[in-house]
Amino acid sequence: MKSDLRKEDYLGYFGSKEKINSQIHKCSYCGSKLLLTHLPDYGKLYVQETSRCLDCGKIHKKRLHVLN
Ligand SMILES: [Zn+2]
Numbered sequence: 001m002k003s004d005l006r007k008e009d010y011l012g013y014f015g016s017k018e019k020i021n022s023q024i025h026k027c028s029y030c031g032s033k034l035l036l037t038h039l040p041d042y043g044k045l046y047v048q049e050t051s052r053c054l055d056c057g058k059i060h061k062k063r064l065h066v067l068n
Contacts, residue, residue, distance in 0.1 A: 027058055030055050034060070050062075
């Protein structure tokens with residue numbers, strides 16, 4: 001019974017990981033490919049990632065921290 005639960009947990013984890021990967025490269029609104037641009041800010045040690053959908057024009061912004 002315990003092994004069955006673990007198997008489900010693993011499959012659930014794998015499924016969510018796949019979903020996250022597709023969200024990075026695809027538009028969450030229409031599923032088209034995203035154009036990624038990175039704008040580094042050296043003073044504040046972060047990179048502003050802007051991903052624009054080539055199809056619907058939706059812009060997703062994400063702030064990535066740089067660890068040196
Ligand atoms: Zn789109």
